[in-house]
Amino acid sequence: MTPTTTRTIRERVASDAVAAADPALIEARGIGKRYGAVRALDDVTVAIRRGEILGLLGENGAGKTTLMNVLGGMTAPDAGAVLIEGRPVRIGTPRDALRLGIGTVYQHFALVPTLTVLENARLGVGGPLARTPGAVERRLAEVGRQLGMDVPPGAVVGHLSLGQRQRVEIARALVRGARVLLLDEPTSALSPPEVDGLMATLRELRARGVAVVLITHKLGEALRLCDRVVVLRQGRVAGDLDADILDGDSTVAERRVVDLMFGGSGVAAPPPTSGVPADARAALAVRGLVVRGDGGDAAIRGLDLAVRAGEVFGIAGVDGNGQTELADAIAGQRAPSAGTIAVDGVEIAGRGVGAAATAGVGYVTGDRIGEGSVAAASVAENLALKEVGSGGEGSRFWLDRRGMERRARAAIERFAIRAPGPATPIGRLSGGNVQKVLLARELARVPPLLVCHQPTHGLDARTARDVLTALRAHADGGRAVLVISSELDDLLAIADRIGVLVDGRLAATVARVDVDADAIGRLMVGGHVSAPDRRPA
Amino acid sequence: MTDLPVADFLSALLGSGLLLAVPLLLAALGEAFAERAGLLNLGIEGMMLGGAFAGFAVALETGRIAAGVAAGAALGVALGSGFGLLTIWLRVDQVLTGLAITILGSGLTGFLYRDLYGGQNRPLPTTAARLDLPVLTDVPVVGRALFGQPLLVYLAWAAVPIAALVLGRTRFGLAVRAVGEAPFAADAAGIGVAQTRFAAILIGGAAAGLGGAFLAVVDVRTFTDNMTLGQGFLALALTMLGRWRPWRILAGALLFGMLRSLETGLPILGMDVRPEFVGMLPYLGLLAALVVLARRAAMPAALGVPYERGRR
Numbered sequence: 001m002t003p004t005t006t007r008t009i010r011e012r013v014a015s016d017a018v019a020a021a022d023p024a025l026i027e028a029r030g031i032g033k034r035y036g037a038v039r040a041l042d043d044v045t046v047a048i049r050r051g052e053i054l055g056l057l058g059e060n061g062a063g064k065t066t067l068m069n070v071l072g073g074m075t076a077p078d079a080g081a082v083l084i085e086g087r088p089v090r091i092g093t094p095r096d097a098l099r100l101g102i103g104t105v106y107q108h109f110a111l112v113p114t115l116t117v118l119e120n121a122r123l124g125v126g127g128p129l130a131r132t133p134g135a136v137e138r139r140l141a142e143v144g145r146q147l148g149m150d151v152p153p154g155a156v157v158g159h160l161s162l163g164q165r166q167r168v169e170i171a172r173a174l175v176r177g178a179r180v181l182l183l184d185e186p187t188s189a190l191s192p193p194e195v196d197g198l199m200a201t202l203r204e205l206r207a208r209g210v211a212v213v214l215i216t217h218k219l220g221e222a223l224r225l226c227d228r229v230v231v232l233r234q235g236r237v238a239g240d241l242d243a244d245i246l247d248g249d250s251t252v253a254e255r256r257v258v259d260l261m262f263g264g265s266g267v268a269a270p271p272p273t274s275g276v277p278a279d280a281r282a283a284l285a286v287r288g289l290v291v292r293g294d295g296g297d298a299a300i301r302g303l304d305l306a307v308r309a310g311e312v313f314g315i316a317g318v319d320g321n322g323q324t325e326l327a328d329a330i331a332g333q334r335a336p337s338a339g340t341i342a343v344d345g346v347e348i349a350g351r352g353v354g355a356a357a358t359a360g361v362g363y364v365t366g367d368r369i370g371e372g373s374v375a376a377a378s379v380a381e382n383l384a385l386k387e388v389g390s391g392g393e394g395s396r397f398w399l400d401r402r403g404m405e406r407r408a409r410a411a412i413e414r415f416a417i418r419a420p421g422p423a424t425p426i427g428r429l430s431g432g433n434v435q436k437v438l439l440a441r442e443l444a445r446v447p448p449l450l451v452c453h454q455p456t457h458g459l460d461a462r463t464a465r466d467v468l469t470a471l472r473a474h475a476d477g478g479r480a481v482l483v484i485s486s487e488l489d490d491l492l493a494i495a496d497r498i499g500v501l502v503d504g505r506l507a508a509t510v511a512r513v514d515v516d517a518d519a520i521g522r523l524m525v526g527g528h529v530s531a532p533d534r535r536p537a
Numbered sequence: 538m539t540d541l542p543v544a545d546f547l548s549a550l551l552g553s554g555l556l557l558a559v560p561l562l563l564a565a566l567g568e569a570f571a572e573r574a575g576l577l578n579l580g581i582e583g584m585m586l587g588g589a590f591a592g593f594a595v596a597l598e599t600g601r602i603a604a605g606v607a608a609g610a611a612l613g614v615a616l617g618s619g620f621g622l623l624t625i626w627l628r629v630d631q632v633l634t635g636l637a638i639t640i641l642g643s644g645l646t647g648f649l650y651r652d653l654y655g656g657q658n659r660p661l662p663t664t665a666a667r668l669d670l671p672v673l674t675d676v677p678v679v680g681r682a683l684f685g686q687p688l689l690v691y692l693a694w695a696a697v698p699i700a701a702l703v704l705g706r707t708r709f710g711l712a713v714r715a716v717g718e719a720p721f722a723a724d725a726a727g728i729g730v731a732q733t734r735f736a737a738i739l740i741g742g743a744a745a746g747l748g749g750a751f752l753a754v755v756d757v758r759t760f761t762d763n764m765t766l767g768q769g770f771l772a773l774a775l776t777m778l779g780r781w782r783p784w785r786i787l788a789g790a791l792l793f794g795m796l797r798s799l800e801t802g803l804p805i806l807g808m809d810v811r812p813e814f815v816g817m818l819p820y821l822g823l824l825a826a827l828v829v830l831a832r833r834a835a836m837p838a839a840l841g842v843p844y845e846r847g848r849r
Binding site for chain 2: 072074093094095098099104106109110111112113114115119120122123124125126130172
């Protein structure tokens with residue numbers, strides 16, 4: 001998977017020729033944007049040519065999304081200008097951006113879930129496309145053919161898989177005549193085969209002369225796909241890597257990008273694991289577990305699992321194979337329809353959150369914002385949230401405000417949470433910092449079993465490492481940790497054993513020492529290729 | 538009165554039921570637009586009362602029913618634009634704004650009525666024009682009820698397919714549904730979220746004002762304090778019961794109208810029931826229907842949620 005093998009010489013020559021004939025299709029020049037005291041963007045200049053895929057890399061908060069929002073008309077910059085084919089343009093609203101041929105595919109998508117694909121494509125369409133009856137429908141079919149899209153125009157978007165929704169978004173942008181396509185973290189919701197499909201689509205668009213901007217924090221993908229990479233750090237352009245470096249040795253290119261992203265400090269690998277004796281006490285024993293998903297079908301179908309004290313057990317798998325249901329069942333948030341869940345010998349299946357917590361389960365949800373935190377409440381209040389229902393120390397009536405603040409300060413310091421203070425509403429923090437707060441909340445209770453779903457989703461490399469290190473340390477202290485993640489690299493870094501979850505069962509369980517990443521990858525997708533996407537709409 | 542011919546009785550029952558359903562139908566149709574666009578208008582009651590009073594006053598002064606009806610709709614538009622300005626652009630809480638309009642509408646119309654007209658019962662001298670189709674009105678039972686109603690009744694009925702068509706088949710309707718479900722997606726697609734919502738609340742206001750004016754000018758032909766009897770809130774329930782779809786809303790409104798016509802119908806039959814109990818029936822009926830039918834109603838996802846670009 002080195003960049004040279006995935007990009008043919010012919011493609012490179014073709015895009016070079018286009019580039020020479022036609023310099024910048026769109027240029028952001030000297031863009032500045034501040035939010036209060038934070039400089040999200042500071043004098044950023046980036047130019048994108050026709051038929052070029054530009055990777056925009058950077059850790060969380062580096063300004064990637066802000067820059068995209070400026071180009072897409074969602075955010076008005078404080079300084080600088082946007083030029084299209086050398087002429088300055090005003091992009092005050094998303095409508096302006098669309099009219100200028102700038103299409104955006106947002107990370108969490110901008111489709112109306114209750115409407116059909118065609119209705120979504122019609123949304124906000126103006127000009128000749130709107131005046132001609134059936135024009136949108138014909139264009140959509142045409143674009144669909146070009147991209148090899150498999151989604152019927154009458155399908156309701158809420159029933160589509162995330163991969164399909166993304167293809168709808170891309171098709172819709174092209175229907176509206178996008179010459180520039182901005183994609184924010186497009187691979188974060190996709191399975192490996194879908195990622196390959198997306199890459200093929202983007203290469204096709206490049207061949208048609210579309211300028212593609214790919215925002216990502218996944219290095220490997222950027223290096224495989226992009227003609228050029230711009231790295232942002234703390235709102236400034238930290239560096240620019242062109243084809244000569246990208247097409248060279250991939251480890252060299254990778255190191256260069258990491259250096260630029262983190263200012264040369266690099267990212268150290270998490271500490272190695274200590275072996276767990278095979279006869280260690282089972283902290284979690286799950287037998288014959290059956291759990292229904294939101295749709296009513298069984299999402300976990302007869303799962304057996306044992307996690308030993310002192311061990312990190314990783315559950316790998318493509319999203320939608322029962323991960324959420326498994327985590328919910330162990331955390332007591334979802335009653336299984338069959339099977340047993342014993343934590344340190346105490347049966348908790350179907351007994352609710354309180355019973356699970358009492359038995360020693362700590363749970364960090366994969367849904368940080370919706371389920372894990374109350375956005376408007378402060379960091380201190382969110383840290384105390386799980387004690388409100390189940391006692392804790394002190395008065396049963398009054399909140400122990402001083403103690404809450406003290407504990408919040410300790411958590412902020414211990415986990416290097418970037419927050420102005422304990423009183424800051426958690427909704428103002430970045431995803432990575434919210435995750436650290438949630439983790440701190442669980443670790444403070446020192447649970448004998450910690451369940452963590454998607455611990456590093458959307459986190460930059462450094463924060464991800466901090467989180468993984470904390471999980472590993474928890475296990476090394478003699479507790480059990482169950483990590484459910486679609487990021488195989490995370491599991492390979494910290495897990496003692498890895499189970500592959502396919503269609504609600506563990507397809508295989510392997511010790512990390514004799515793990516074969518490719519084999520796990522194949523297992524992950526093997527049981528899923530033909531299965532319908534079971535993610536709730 | 539027990540020797541009243543059954544056919545005549547049924548005809549009267551049906552006719553008054555259809556008439557009584559109109560204000561509720563109009564208000565709920567308008568609210569369907571507002572809610573589809575993401576605006577929860579708790580001010581319908583106040584807008585209806587405002588429309589009722591304005592309609593009554595203008596009809597009394599000009600002697601023209603049509604002028605009164607137009608005045609009621611105009612006041613509804615004015616109140617709707619007030620609601621829109623406050624909630625969409627100034628981001629005042631929708632619930633608070635709506636309740637304020639309702640309280641204001643109730644208090645102010647009562648005060649003005651007493652102040653201007655001495656609080657005495659002042660019936661309108663004129664009656665609204667009726668459709669009177671010669672042959673059809675002679676059809677037993679349903680003839681007069683269906684073909685001899687005031688013209689505005691037919692306008693209200695016509696509003697049902699029109700509303701369904703606009704919501705389902707037009708670009709504006711699509712925009713309304715989009716801003717109520719996913720305003721961010723609508724914005725990203727180049728739809729003016731604020732403008733679309735504002736247009737929807739103007740429709741809602743106009744419809745509520747029209748409903749109120751109908752009640753005062755066409756049906757009762759006078760104004761009394763709080764004469765809407767909570768129909769504004771009933772319209773809110775009906776909108777949800779009808780799942781924001783005009784035809785279902787029509788069905789609910791007709792059910793309500795029929796139950797209300799029993800209020801006068803049952804005593805005529807000589808049935809010995811307390812009028813308070815019969816008066817409660819339409820509300821009970823709608824409540825029961827809500828419990829049974831609206832439990833699984835999927836509200837517009839962004840109902841009551843203000844939208845600000847760049848803040849999700």
